[in-house]
Amino acid sequence: MLIAIASLATLGLALGGLLGTAAYYLPVEEDPVEAGLLALLPGSQCGQCGFVGCAQAAAALAHGEAQPTLCPPGGRAVAAAIAARLGIQVDLSAVTDDRSRLARVAEEICTGCCRCSKACSTDAIIGAAKQIHNVIREACTGCGACVDRCPTEAMTLVPVPVSLQHWIWPKPAPA
Amino acid sequence: MGLFERIFKEPRWGVHPDDRKRPAADVPLRRLPPPERIYMPLHQHVGAAPRPVVQVGQKVRKGQLLAEAQGNISAPIHSPVSGTVAGIGEITAPHASGLGFAAISVDSDFQDRWIDTDPLADPFLLSPEEITKRTAAAGVVGLGGATFPSAVKFSLGRRLAVGTLIVNGGECEPYLSSDDRIMRDYAEQVVDGARIVMHAIGAREALVGIEDNKPEAIAAMKIAAMAHPEVKIRPVPARYPMGSDKQLIQALTGKEVPADARAAEVGVLVHNVSTCAAVHKAIRLGQPLVERIVTINGGAVARPGNVFAPLGTLVDELLAFCGLKVTPSRLILGGPMMGTPLVHGRVPLVKGASGILAFDAREAAVPKTGPCIRCGACASACPMGLLPLEMASRVRAGDLDGAVDFDLSDCIACGCCAYVCPAHLPLVQYFSHAKGELAARERSRLRTESAKRLAQARLVRLEREAKEKAEAAARRKAERNAAKARAAAEQGEPA
Amino acid sequence: MKETVMMMIGAALVNNVILARFLGLCSFMGVTTRIDTAAGMGLATTFVITVSSMADWAVQRYLLEAYGLGFLRTVTFILVIASAVQFTEMVIRKVSPSLFQMLGIYLPLITTNCAVLGVALLLAENHMSFIAATLFAFASAAGYSLVMVIFAGLRERLALASVPRLFAGPPIAFIVAGLLAMAFMGFSGISTV
Numbered sequence: 001m002l003i004a005i006a007s008l009a010t011l012g013l014a015l016g017g018l019l020g021t022a023a024y025y026l027p028v029e030e031d032p033v034e035a036g037l038l039a040l041l042p043g044s045q046c047g048q049c050g051f052v053g054c055a056q057a058a059a060a061l062a063h064g065e066a067q068p069t070l071c072p073p074g075g076r077a078v079a080a081a082i083a084a085r086l087g088i089q090v091d092l093s094a095v096t097d098d099r100s101r102l103a104r105v106a107e108e109i110c111t112g113c114c115r116c117s118k119a120c121s122t123d124a125i126i127g128a129a130k131q132i133h134n135v136i137r138e139a140c141t142g143c144g145a146c147v148d149r150c151p152t153e154a155m156t157l158v159p160v161p162v163s164l165q166h167w168i169w170p171k172p173a174p175a
Numbered sequence: 176m177g178l179f180e181r182i183f184k185e186p187r188w189g190v191h192p193d194d195r196k197r198p199a200a201d202v203p204l205r206r207l208p209p210p211e212r213i214y215m216p217l218h219q220h221v222g223a224a225p226r227p228v229v230q231v232g233q234k235v236r237k238g239q240l241l242a243e244a245q246g247n248i249s250a251p252i253h254s255p256v257s258g259t260v261a262g263i264g265e266i267t268a269p270h271a272s273g274l275g276f277a278a279i280s281v282d283s284d285f286q287d288r289w290i291d292t293d294p295l296a297d298p299f300l301l302s303p304e305e306i307t308k309r310t311a312a313a314g315v316v317g318l319g320g321a322t323f324p325s326a327v328k329f330s331l332g333r334r335l336a337v338g339t340l341i342v343n344g345g346e347c348e349p350y351l352s353s354d355d356r357i358m359r360d361y362a363e364q365v366v367d368g369a370r371i372v373m374h375a376i377g378a379r380e381a382l383v384g385i386e387d388n389k390p391e392a393i394a395a396m397k398i399a400a401m402a403h404p405e406v407k408i409r410p411v412p413a414r415y416p417m418g419s420d421k422q423l424i425q426a427l428t429g430k431e432v433p434a435d436a437r438a439a440e441v442g443v444l445v446h447n448v449s450t451c452a453a454v455h456k457a458i459r460l461g462q463p464l465v466e467r468i469v470t471i472n473g474g475a476v477a478r479p480g481n482v483f484a485p486l487g488t489l490v491d492e493l494l495a496f497c498g499l500k501v502t503p504s505r506l507i508l509g510g511p512m513m514g515t516p517l518v519h520g521r522v523p524l525v526k527g528a529s530g531i532l533a534f535d536a537r538e539a540a541v542p543k544t545g546p547c548i549r550c551g552a553c554a555s556a557c558p559m560g561l562l563p564l565e566m567a568s569r570v571r572a573g574d575l576d577g578a579v580d581f582d583l584s585d586c587i588a589c590g591c592c593a594y595v596c597p598a599h600l601p602l603v604q605y606f607s608h609a610k611g612e613l614a615a616r617e618r619s620r621l622r623t624e625s626a627k628r629l630a631q632a633r634l635v636r637l638e639r640e641a642k643e644k645a646e647a648a649a650r651r652k653a654e655r656n657a658a659k660a661r662a663a664a665e666q667g668e669p670a
Numbered sequence: 671m672k673e674t675v676m677m678m679i680g681a682a683l684v685n686n687v688i689l690a691r692f693l694g695l696c697s698f699m700g701v702t703t704r705i706d707t708a709a710g711m712g713l714a715t716t717f718v719i720t721v722s723s724m725a726d727w728a729v730q731r732y733l734l735e736a737y738g739l740g741f742l743r744t745v746t747f748i749l750v751i752a753s754a755v756q757f758t759e760m761v762i763r764k765v766s767p768s769l770f771q772m773l774g775i776y777l778p779l780i781t782t783n784c785a786v787l788g789v790a791l792l793l794a795e796n797h798m799s800f801i802a803a804t805l806f807a808f809a810s811a812a813g814y815s816l817v818m819v820i821f822a823g824l825r826e827r828l829a830l831a832s833v834p835r836l837f838a839g840p841p842i843a844f845i846v847a848g849l850l851a852m853a854f855m856g857f858s859g860i861s862t863v
Contacts, residue, residue: 003737011733011746015753022757026764043627073626077619080576089703122629123636141626164218166618167272168611172601174571174832546832568830 033085034062040081041071044121046143048072061086073141101142101157103135110154116146186426188558189414190591192349192512194388199472200352202480204360207496209256209283213487214266214523215241216278220316221323222248227279233260238290238463241279244311250324251314255465255485256283269490269508269525273518278487292461298371303333306375306458313457314464314526319343319354319418319447320509322527325372325454331437332376332444340378341427341438342369344385344392344448345411345418348510351530353468354448356481358385358392361452362399366406368451371458373405376444381406382427383448388413415512416589420445422558434585449529469493469528474535475503484524490531491520503533512590545598553592553602559585563592563602570609575616578609586610674805681806682813684858687785689817689851694785698821699843701776703829708822711776712815714758716808718780719789722747722754723807726790727800734794747790755781785814821850 060066068082117125127133223246265275311326477498553563569577
């Protein structure tokens with residue numbers, strides 16, 4: 001009885017000591033996963049994922065608290081890249097490349113208050129105070145952050161029509 | 176063809192579909208009278224769309240500039256008829272999606288009056304740069320279907336010191352015979368155009384590859400090229416897709432174009448026979464590209480044949496000109512293997528359209544698909560040496576990266592795999608879908624990157640502004656303090 | 671020499687850890703969706719099985735048998751295995767971050783992999799010499815890796831096949847695993863030679 005207790009205790013202590021020593025001599029720098037994930041995210045801090053910004057989203061992803069499909073502006077490309085980085089499999093079929101919407105200013109009700117341009121994370125809205133604002137289509141990510149800020153509801157997200165260059169052949173129906 | 180050639184020379188790739196070119200190919204060329212109104216699309220080539228330079232109501236003559244090229248890779252368009260500009264609007268594009276694109280409509284005055292052209296006696300006195308400039312101004316693009324601006328290709332050929340011009344008279348797609356017809360009826364134009372192109376790119380020889388199922392064209396071209404030993408007529412075995420540039424280059428020169436390289440990098444440049452004829456017209460006669468020969472064929476057509484038609488003519492009018500036996504079950508612009516299905520006939524004829532096919536119900540029937548039995552017929556038919564069955568199964572499972580690992584990007588969408596598949600699987604349709612999906616993914620990636628750049632630039636800007644604000648505030652505070660001190664000193668002094 | 675080779679073939683193929691002894695089935699089904707992860711898991715497990723079997727052999731010989739503590743075998747073995755896995759994880763993380771990235775989630779899983787404990791217990795029952803025990807453990811682990819990679823290859827193909835809806839996913843994977851186990855029964859002809 002005593003021998004059993006003693007031997008197990010000794011074994012435990014010895015192995016624990018070994019691991020402790022190993023941990024002391026083999027320190028590992030901070031997790032590079034988070035920085036890598038941050039590099040994959042758009043970095044526009046749009047907040048559509050539910051986190052304050054991309055850094056917070058990357059941290060949540062690294063700790064497994066969020067799904068790789070969290071980033072709507074990133075679409076499938078970003079979701080696939082994150083999943084590959086984390087080494088997990090994700091069903092991408094639910095992710096849509098919703099790049100089909102852009103912000104638009106209704107000129108007749110814009111008061112030129114500048115609130116929308118301050119909210120835009122990619123500086124896609126131009127216009128000085130008391131002047132009608134406009135959206136640079138190429139820079140707009142369609143995140144919608146400006147829509148809530150507009151006091152006169154002049155800012156809306158409008159669908160972009162499919163053009164010849166962006167049309168994709170449908171996938172053949174399975175046999 | 177002897178047994179030896181059959182065994183050793185016959186290409187191992189591709190398929191040999193029933194060509195169905197005759198009787199349409201043997202019918203003499205007809206000319207379509209100018210239609211009442213033509214719709215000249217702006218974007219008929221690879222590259223940037225041109226910018227319109229005419230106004231509604233303006234009188235134009237045949238060959239007058241309608242829209243000028245803008246950007247490095249672009250081409251202008253010219254009026255195919257004389258008349259009045261009726262409007263600039265949208266018309267259904269010759270595209271499977273049935274979406275619209277911008278076009279300039281011109282009401283014809285039925286006079287067909289050309290602009291004042293200046294015919295040129297000897298183009299070989301011009302510098303290659305001048306020929307390139309004139310070809311670009313005439314709006315000549317690859318008429319085989321690729322519609323790449325020819326002048327850009329000339330400059331590329333000059334830069335890479337291309338020694339051999341390959342003139343593509345393959346026309347391997349079934350039903351089509353427009354290139355066959357141009358070689359039979361306008362062989363001198365083709366040969367002269369080829370010589371001008373050789374001069375423009377600095378090539379020493381021109382090899383004209385013609386499939387051996389067009390003996391009349393070979394004979395006509397041989398006669399036309401008799402006086403010019405540098406233009407060599409080379410019959411090639413009839414095999415689909417012989418008209419694809421990489422396959423034709425291999426058949427004529429034995430050189431294989433690497434997967435990620437252009438033809439010019441192995442020292443050859445490919446131009447279609449119709450393109451050569453268009454270059455001849457542009458340089459010798461000063462006529463821009465405003466009309467082309469188009470094959471009207473298919474089971475639903477009453478009098479199939481080749482028609483010389485102004486660009487921008489509606490497909491419906493061309494079909495009416497040749498007569499319809501039955502309502503077509505399917506309309507295709509181009510060949511049956513790689514052509515574009517049209518949603519309806521109110522679609523304008525474009526520069527790259529070599530044929531219009533109106534299929535009857537029997538031709539348009541789509542067989543029922545079955546499961547893949549991994550027989551490998553598609554792999555032996557693939558002219559690019561790919562494994563269509565592996566790529567298709569990955570695309571079907573949604574694994575696009577897996578398909579790219581099997582070199583999906585090298586697929587030329589010739590349709591050989593789908594043609595030979597005993598299970599009638601829509602293999603090439605899977606690849607077209609996957610390529611579109613990959614392109615969309617790439618666009619999305621670029622957008623994400625640019626959004627990231629913009630967001631970072633904004634952060635930098637905000638930081639700078641905050642710093643400037645803080646500095647300004649500090650400066651003002653210092654000024655205030657200095658003023659206060661001065662005031663205190665002034666008050667204190669007299670006391 | 672011949673006996674040693676036959677013993678190793680027997681351990682790797684005939685009495686394969688997964689397909690004949692049915693040990694380590696959770697990782698067999700869990701991480702065989704892709705060949706590279708399956709191969710990584712196989713390599714990591716091979717290393718852990720070999721190292722922990724050596725340690726367990728020593729514990730068995732000089733502690734448990736010496737003091738008559740056979741009833742503590744399972745507990746001590748698990749202790750040793752867990753430590754070995756932890757130690758391996760630390761070393762890999764320090765020495766090769768890329769391998770660590772690849773194995774990341776699977777390394778801790780090895781602790782609960784019954785194949786590791788199973789091999790150690792088998793060794794304890796058979797009373798082999800140290801060399802023979804090490805070779806036996808290595809051969810068993812090699813057999814484990816082999817089956818993992820083969821099965822992952824089959825599942826990669828299965829993912830592309832048009833499987834009837836009812837069988838899609840795990841059901842067809844279990845059926846294939848059964849077929850593979852039956853195929854491995856063919857190796858039982860070797861051992862009697």
